[in-house]
Amino acid sequence: MLAALTAPAIGRRADSTSLPPLASLTELMDPSLRLPVEQSLAARYSEWVAEALDEIQGCFLITDPGIAGHPIVFASRGFLAMSGYSLEEVLGRNGRIFQGLATDRRSVMEIREAIREERTLQISLLNYRKDGTPHWILFHLFPVFGVEDGRVVHFVAVQVPIRRRSKCLRSSAENRYDGGTGRFLVACRNEFRSDYELGCNPVVELFVDVDNRGLEAEESRQASEQEKEKARDAANSILSTLAHYSKLTGRVISDKRCSEAGISAINSSLVISLGRIKQSFVLSDPQLPQMPIVYASDEFLNLTGYSRHEVLGRECWFLNGPDTDADVLHQIRQSIQAEHSCRVRLLNYRKDRSWFWNLFHISPVRNATGKIAFYVSVQMDENAKSNEHGLSPHMRQLGVVGAVKVAVRSLSICAGPSRR
8 A cells, every 4th residue: 555655656747747755745744644644545546546636627625534634635736836835735734724814604604514414515715825815716515425335435625716707807826827828727726624623513615716815805706607617527527537546446436325335324524523533443333234344543543554445344353363252252242232331351453463452342322312323342452551641541432432422412413414
């Protein structure tokens, strides 16, 4: 997997305009995000997807709701040129860096609802470049679903500038970016905003325009039919590219939810809420045969050495090995049948077959109606360093269980289209 992160592997040409390897670009980000961000596209699409995306003459970002904080995992060349940000300043960041004082909070709420409901949205928004220049855009957001399990694997945000109707002005900034050619790349700019701080659900926000400063006092602009069509065309091109390169890996994507394997699709809002819990844990679905894993935290992946796509859909017993105590496993199964919590110490194995003593805690998680929606399993390496707050492993596990229960019940109170 790491070999796929070199410059040729992610499809950046080895010429004067090529970008550095993704691994080097993520060196400055939060260490806990670095590997998930680097693997986000590589785990789903073939290694040449980045080059293909760069061929699309549009400005857009791709984000991953399965990573804590819903970070940006791809930024097009057009976006970087228009926004003034470098790639290392964008990858792994939350989209709120593009927000400004004049951002309409009602529009933010509309975007939040679109993400929670995992649907496409077009809306006019004001956004800001790195130098503080405000600009209006038509923001077009759409989810990308994995065919095998029906879950949202990425969100794509496309933006098209909304020009003033009263004056035929083109700013010097616009001419600088498009060279006066009038191409879509000229005025297009895509910025993705995930308003992670406004509540339990995420928000995505993009703003763009072509004019100069002083737009805060200007009334909201409405996009023309031509601008709306331009956004749809760009979105279709991006989706077609992602679909093609996903077929090469066998992990096919679609713009519609369609689960082939019958694996439970967790709402992306719940995924983002769970991503804020910085401990090793997984969720399993007791309504499906063999109770497969439907969510795995980044810390669990770091502990075990597995990637997310190697974990999701598997039985929760795959960490066991030849020396795992069968009596302890029987105790866990009995607690599941009785629908109550269980805490044990058992020998587990990482992907590289190294073993560790796992302080394991499993508990049922009920939704707002009292029905068991998931089982949460919390894992802790017995030899790991102690918690900085002095909490015992058991208290930390109870904290994780409590946080998961709050996230699940909060989402089930305001249920979206997912069955959860």
